[in-house]
Amino acid sequence: WECQAGALLVLAVLFQTVLGWTGDSLPGASLPLTIAVFAGAYIWLVRLSASQPDLEVGLTEAEMKVLPRLGAVASTGYHFLLPIVVLLWCVLVSRLSPGLSAYWACIAMLFVLITQRPLKAFFRGQLVNGAVWWHGYRDLLRGLENGARSMISIAIATAVAGIIIGTVSLTGAHQFIGQFVEVASAGNLILMLVMVAVMSLILGMGLPTTANYIVVSSLMA
Template sequence: MRAGLYFLIPIGILVWCLSVEELSAGLSAFWAAMAMLFQMVTQRPLIAWFRQQPAGPAWRQGWRDAIGGLEDGARNMIGIAIACGTAGLIVGAITLTGLGLRMTAFVELVSMGNVLLMLIFTALVCLILGLGMPTTANYILMATLMAPVVVELGAQSGLVIPLIAVHMFVFYYGIMADITPPVGLATFAAAAISGEDPIKTGIQGVIYAARTAILPFMFVFNPMLLLIDVNYGWELALVVTGATLASLTFAAATMRWFRTRCTLLEVGVLLLVTFMLFRPDWFMDHFAARHESRPVSELQAIAATLPDNGRLTVVLRGINLEGDELTKTVAVALSELSGDAGAPDAGRKRLAEAGLTLMSLGDQTQIGGLRFGSRAQRAGWEQGWDVVEVKMPNPQRWSEFWVYVPALLLLAGMWVRQGRRDGGAPARRLHTTPA
């Protein structure tokens, strides 16, 4: 196991490029593949060098491993390519017939504009589709059809949902479809190993997996769990610690067992602590707004003063292809600032690097140009739409991590309370098993 731990490096590069650098999926996969090829070529020569063995045969074997890996990857991609091609046909038909806009309208009608209901509907569709197709095909289809819909409707509701968060949401429930009876392939494999009934095994698996079903929703409402907008090491440590504790407290609440058997009141406290650790921003929003509104005339000046990889958030208003006037909130990460932030064209250059060209029409500012494939285009910015508001982070707002303090105090108080309640019978506690 330890001999192959370095193969996790390409996976880390892939996650970093997708979540932190916010590169496209293709470019992120390219850099991860390059890292893997580099490792395959150099691992044997490095081992030979440490063991003081001849490096020539090791280099030749390393290149053979790399070429063999490319061949195996090409063979394994056949099934995925077929699924992608099929999904492309479906997407093409939906785009050409205008069904995509109807699908957006249908989801909006079913969810009544509520983002939470929309996500629940998307999760149910993922689970239903997973009953009849493999996980990979399910993910490709749902990510192609539903991910843009969720991002678009979230933007219309004023919620900036990163596309990677929606993909992780769809991916998670696509995997869960493998354990949902009656067609869960993983449950049949587990039942064959255990010798139990496949349907009962699937139902029990769903019960266990339901305790983690809340996680994909947290990806959407708290993108910091995906390392989005995490700028410092201490923020990363707090996010990871809070998410881990929240997962443990949620599992304890669903099992009704912490240090000992929990009462209904204690279950409620555990659920409250879970929500406080997963969504600290929700509580902080009730004390201070996340953003403050700034005039559109300051857009370029604000773009020049944002930190490296800072997110520019604006409200756009325009008319869609169906002729409906819409308002939506979008954001784009700006690249590192090159040169003096006080230069007159510093903001314009950063916007241009993100793929945006602004055009002033009297008192109005309009998206005059949008480069295809740019960060702004992928983030949902629309050419020809008016910028009606610029949102800046509220400097008076406290850090949302302060919500962790009362959450930890509640958890510590419950730990002490249960310890006192069960502290008089150590022998009984030793033999007690949770129901």
């Protein structure tokens, strides 16, 4: 585990140095080099994952009593961190917009879902046929389905939050609430946080966490 973590840290520093130098010296070659670095890191991590058996779902009680090694378990899914790395890179380094950064992260995740199983089969010396590719596409379709179902509750929550924010904004209460908190707390940050927490509990009654966050952040910011 320590060796794997050290290798990942060294690779991260190396990629940061190379890509940063390329972006400053050869801006036209930054995109092809970034894609090449992503592909190389992805292939190496999938090969590392293929050296370990796939994690099984639904272990028996006897198997769950045996604690697996952290390195062996973590190495089976390092490649799933690459879309997060792409997201952070686009936001923090390339300074892209949040929407465009999320777009490239989603593209990277789709690529990982489709190609991970064929690559694992190739590195394990197994036959890479249409069934293996279809398994990857099935994972993609299942992920899109689960994501769409999860977004239903979030869409309803944000719609309700928008109604509450619009109603409060029309009455002008949002300005009064902010001024009231500022005056009542007398500039005390701790007291201000406590009052905002109490108001978030009141305003968030009956709302899920996402909608409550949107309401409070819009009214108390």
